[in-house]
Amino acid sequence: MAGFSVDGSGLNNGASKKRQRLTLALTTRKSTGDTEEKKNRTATLLDLDVIDCPVCFNTLTIPIYQCDNGHVICYTCHKKLRKKCATCSLHIGSRNRAMEQVLQHLRVPCPNSEFGCPKNVTYDERSRHLQQCDFTQGPCPFNRCNFTGSYEDIYVHTNAEHLKSLDMFECGNPVFIHPESGERVVLKEQTTEGGRKLVVVECFTTPQGRIIYAYCIGPMVPRTHEFSYSLKLYSSNGDRLCFESSLKQVRQVSGEQPDEHFMFVPSHMCPDYKLHICINRKTY
Structure with a gap:
């Protein structure tokens, strides 16, 4: 042999x-x-x-x-x-x-x-x-930051260099966010239960409205869809949108507009709205 x-x-x-x-x-x-x-x-x-x-x-x-x-x-x-x-x-x-x-x-x-x-x-x-692989390199999720490294390096880097820009979340508790078009909101898990999670929310503008999309970055290990999330949007005229999906795991941010698993906000509801995200850990 x-x-x-x-x-x-x-x-x-x-x-x-x-x-x-x-x-x-x-x-x-x-x-x-x-x-x-x-x-x-x-x-x-x-x-x-x-x-x-x-x-x-x-x-x-x-x-x-x-x-x-x-x-x-x-x-x-x-x-x-x-x-x-x-x-x-x-x-x-x-x-x-x-x-x-x-x-x-x-x-x-x-x-x-x-x-x-x-x-x-x-x-x-x-x-x-x-x-x-834990050593696969990727870029920092924050716009205009040129840092690259493994997920562990990125996690340490964001805590050291972008702590004031990080939004904290706890599973099951809604968080108010306001993603601007072309910008990213980065959320860090506040609890220690399986912690060290970074969630990214991106917003894209189209002629018909806005696309809002969330995902978790890190190695794509088994049980990738460990989290689910919901988005609730409240417009100034009283309209409301709700969206729920699994939280997709990706190796790194891409900046590309998604073709599935996103919330679409019609243009008549933009940009004057409030948005809450609630991230939940799935139980098996």
Whole structure:
């Protein structure tokens, strides 16, 4: 039985460029009766592009498909091209089990190893690991702040540099907020029960009205939808809007207008209104 690992972190997501070679550590186990011999061997992968999809240039992930001429393609492109090879136009109907075995045993350092992550992961698990990695870097949620770091670094930074701008919340208690268009309101959980949570509320202006959206930043660990939230808006003319949703977990702020799970405020109710947010911890 053989397993691979990679010494070095010269990996990136853009596969359109030739990437530098990496040295692979190959461990071979050979059983002899009741004993098992273990040998360490090294090999060098000269061109990392060979484990990228030749169509979309993203890293190949299992399942991997091939045409009758042996040209490989990723699962996503396999569906988009309707089982037709982009290289030779032949039918793509079989899996490339050999390449899948290589990816299953090829282990690489986490791309965040330079920031302290000690884990080695299989090559096709890198993206999933990065979503949960405590060392993944992200920007400070406050506008016009250039600080970047891990979630723990961001949490410490916001307490040290933006404490006066933070709004505090306790689960189950409504908080008055007033998000301006294009700005963010950042709320910090005040209790210690599972604490260290930062919630961001963003406001976007459209020709028809405003979009108000809340989410929690941090590693996307299991039980992502740990919180729910409700928004209650009271306009000066007596109208009222209510909205409830799960509090989505994201790795970092994006500043992009959401396409779901948001409150829409018609323009005739803007901007003279009061808004309360209530965040609740879900019970299981």
